[in-house]
Amino acid sequence: MSYQPLVSLGMPVYNGQNYMAATLDSLLAQTCGDFELIIGDNASTDDTEAIGRAYAARDPRVRYHRNESNIGASANYNLTFEMANGRYFKWATHDDLCAPTFLERCVAALEADPDVVLALSLIHI
16 A cells, blocks of 8 residues: 555444444544544344445545454454555444544544553543
């Protein structure tokens, strides 16, 4: 790949049809648009493949990869990470919505200080 996006989003997924489209919509609506989104489908048996292929067909930032067989969660996470080309990386689960400024604010924090190695949103427990 000759182009290196600022951020790679890795979405390892298995049978994620229920929430995947809403999550993809939230990621594609980010104010920081310099990213690639890698969907790593772990041989889903529901409509995950159709959803992933449809999003990849309509947005060049989305890459869809389908494993021939289920390789297990850990291996699928690793594979999705290995396919990334961005300067920064974020896991994106199929059922986690992100606010439109999420990536922009995380990248700003990372770029502001070279000693910062992690940026994430506030977590309420």
